[in-house]
Amino acid sequence: MALRSISTQRRRLADEVYDQLVTAIMDRDIGPDDRLVQEKLAAEMEISRTPVREALLRLEKEGVLNVANSGGFRLAKISEEEILELYQARAAIEGQAARILAARQDPEELEALRAFIIKAETLENPTTRDYFVANRSIHRQFMDAAGNRFLLEMFDMIWGRAMAFHLFAAIEHTDISKSLGDHIALVDVLATGDRAQALEQFTAHIQDGFDLHIDGIRRSQ
């Protein structure tokens, strides 16, 4: 008998702090004007500075936070330029996953993807955030299926940063049914086995997202 270890990885306080900060940022509890100071956060959370410091430095290395010149950390700003770069990076990562999946062309796998998409997009009265979460989970599922841990890691990095930057708050909640058609079409192109075409279509899909995004930003200004 081989029992799995109960907790594969010890949970550190720093991880807890990290998670709390991330959700706080996503929930807009932390805004661009807030200054995050180690001592204050530690006091607030009733722990010592050490784990707080660790979490803050991690977020800084990930590009989510910047050191403020007067000490403390601030939310990093993102420019329109950087948004474009983020989408370009997405296209690179997810396009490659598409190539891999198209080359493999595993019918079972593709069927599972279809099922996943339909399930994920069955939302009642979805908010913008619901839509975002569903969209992300669908795209992540493609990545997961491709089975390359580095690509997956980069995917999470990109989307994590996007969330941190409230990047999708500007997106109008688009028609789900249209999007569903899009995602299913992505599976269809994988089924053809044409790698170049798969890449192209994924890239185009992401490009659509970008256009929508920029449009949303422009209109919200």
Next chain:
Amino acid sequence: MALRSISTQRRRLADEVYDQLVTAIMDRDIGPDDRLVQEKLAAEMEISRTPVREALLRLEKEGVLNVANSGGFRLAKISEEEILELYQARAAIEGQAARILAARQDPEELEALRAFIIKAETLENPTTRDYFVANRSIHRQFMDAAGNRFLLEMFDMIWGRAMAFHLFAAIEHTDISKSLGDHIALVDVLATGDRAQALEQFTAHIQDGFDLHIDGIRRSQ
């Protein structure tokens, strides 16, 4: 006029430790059997445990180190499977950069790349490591030219990990002149402006690297 800040970022002791560990790994001063213990390293470097801990945790998060079950950190092992994934990720990142460069098709930029390649490959009695470094710097130059900071970040992540894993030690020192032709040909395809073709050729170039690599590993066993 926009003057750059003198010291963009304060240098922390942890960074120093990190760098030392990375070079030690690359120089094989740290092998797969060594156990890295915070206290011992700290004592050896005559500093406290805090910055050492920080550096070790960073390397762990980057996948270079693993926590050993008996405490301390060990070099992470990499499988042949993971090497493939690493190359796939490379293809994704660098292929996208190629698309960007081909789309831009800036003659000056391409000329600069050519010059860089020729300069970088002018090596006398190069060792395997010299070759590796030159190759890396050439590829990085392409990425740099593409001008996407996320792609560049991922590039560094991938190559950093590759170095940490001694991934290129197995590669026989191949004929530089052949490789030079290859790299110049990469610039040529960018000059045509054909994005799909550019992607294809970069991917093929990286595939060649992979084949060589696997071959090297197989032969060294």
Next chain:
DNA sequence: CTGTCAAAGACTGTATACAGTATCCAGAAC
């Protein structure tokens, strides 16, 4: 009113101390 200098304050980085947990070993029990 403006510019300069000094002192205070705020925060960080580093060191050290403390507590908890997992591992390993020795000796007892069978």
Next chain:
DNA sequence: GTTCTGGATACTGTATACAGTCTTTGACAG
């Protein structure tokens, strides 16, 4: 001889203490 069980050991995570640096502010000189 093998297996179990304490206890010592080793190492980490967290807290706290200390020292240095950067910013800001206030007073004074021009």
